[in-house]
Amino acid sequence: MKALFALILVGGIALVGVYFFGGTASFDPDQQGRDARGKIKPGMTWQQVIKIAGVPKRMQTIIRIAKSGGETLQPGPAVPFDAKQHERDVKAGAFPHGFVLPYNFSTSVSFNVHFDSTGKVESFSDNTTMADLLDGKLPGGLPKSR
Numbered sequence: 001m002k003a004l005f006a007l008i009l010v011g012g013i014a015l016v017g018v019y020f021f022g023g024t025a026s027f028d029p030d031q032q033g034r035d036a037r038g039k040i041k042p043g044m045t046w047q048q049v050i051k052i053a054g055v056p057k058r059m060q061t062i063i064r065i066a067k068s069g070g071e072t073l074q075p076g077p078a079v080p081f082d083a084k085q086h087e088r089d090v091k092a093g094a095f096p097h098g099f100v101l102p103y104n105f106s107t108s109v110s111f112n113v114h115f116d117s118t119g120k121v122e123s124f125s126d127n128t129t130m131a132d133l134l135d136g137k138l139p140g141g142l143p144k145s146r
Helices: 002-021 029-039 046-053 083-091 130-134
Strands: 058-067 070-075 099-104 110-115 121-126
Touching: 029 046, 029 099, 029 110, 046 083, 046 099, 046 110
Parallel strands: none
Antiparallel strands: 058 070, 058 099, 099 110, 110 121
């Protein structure tokens, strides 16, 4: 019985140590996302953005879509992001209309970074998050029906 108690005590102390000294106590993905978005500026290269915000899981190429009344540009389907391949593609001019790197840090912080054809930041757009939906903020600014 004493051995079991000692084992539980040592395990508990180890968990507390990992929590506080392993960086878990200070991990805040919301703040990490807000900090990253605040540091990214128009004109930065996609490599600089990745150093600030991390490597995204996917990317989207901006494509031209023919619609009645003309053509429009919009993000294409998301594809896995490979930094080495992406660098080759940017140098080869594979993104004539630009591309988007989406970042999802948490259920509260999610944004897209829009790049031109040379790989420089043009703009940002915030994504609708689960927190927005729970607060009654619907995509497109539609009011919540009651």
